[in-house]
Amino acid sequence: MFIEGKIKSYITERGFGFIAIEGESKDLFFHIKDFPNKSVEPKIGEKLKFRIVEDNGKLKADQIVRLDLKQNTADLEAHLPQRSYANHNASPRFNKRSPKGGIFTIVGLIVIAVLAVLVYNKYQDYRQAQQLKAQQLIEQQAQFVEQQREALGNLPVEVLSEQGHRNLEDQTYSTNKPRSEKVSASIDKQNGVQHQQSSQFKCDGRTHCSQMRSYEEAVFFLRNCPGTQMDGNNDGQPCERQFGR
Structure with missing residues (x-):
């Protein structure tokens, strides 16, 4: 209590x-x-x-x-005097929406949209440039192989394949040379291949496919050794069945 x-x-x-x-x-x-x-x-x-x-x-x-x-x-x-808090809570400038604030918001959104479009267009241009560059390199490689065939004549497919897989920068540089230099370079490469095969293989009297240990050896014997019997259809490709050609 x-x-x-x-x-x-x-x-x-x-x-x-x-x-x-x-x-x-x-x-x-x-x-x-x-x-x-x-x-x-x-x-x-x-x-x-x-x-x-x-x-x-x-x-x-x-x-x-x-x-x-x-x-x-x-x-x-x-x-204490009574106050009307409903009318004095905030400044009048906050009670009414400022028109300048709305304009700034719209301008900001427009700037963002323009920047987004510019970035997208830049990306598309970059992709197209990359695709064009890749296409040009492919065409240059195909032209290079075709020029090799024209310059070297009936060259075995293996040699063309080996030369066709050279470094891409070497191929681009080679296609920009004058034609006389390209023909000379191709002949030098062919002579180098033939010299390498000559040092590896030697005519020793063998004339049949069954006596060959590789397709490259058969090609060497067909072209450099007399009396060979390895090209029945006379197409310049020896021992086609034996080596799956």
Whole structure:
């Protein structure tokens, strides 16, 4: 049960005092820690409402309500001018949408769209350039092989295949040379191939396909050794069945 009383004394340095209760001869102890609002110092004569509890065998005030402080706060709020927060929450420039902000947004979106189109067109141009370059290289390689055939005549397919797989940069450089230089270079390569085959194979009297160990050896014997019997259809390709040609 709550009872009422008034502060009779208070020692600021020690944070406690006593409450005088009407009809009671003995004052009641209280401590500042039991006050709901410790920021406002208790004053002598201030009205309080509280409960009496026992603490370590002694009675004291607890759950203190400061009646005078509560009344003063209510009076202060009652005398304050009422404000219409609905009309003063924000500045008028934020209550209305600024037309400049809308224009800036539209301009920004247009700039982004233009940049996106430019980037896409740039990417498409790059892809077309890459495809064109690849097509040109393929055509240059085909022209190079055809020029080799024209310059070297009836050259075995293996030699053309080997030469056709040269480094792509060498092929591009070779196609940019004058025709006389290209023919000379092709003949030099053919002579080099024939010289390599001559150093590897040697005429030793063999004349039949069954005696050949490789297609290259059969080609060498057909072209360089007399009396060979390895090209029945006279097409310049020896031992076609044996070597799957």
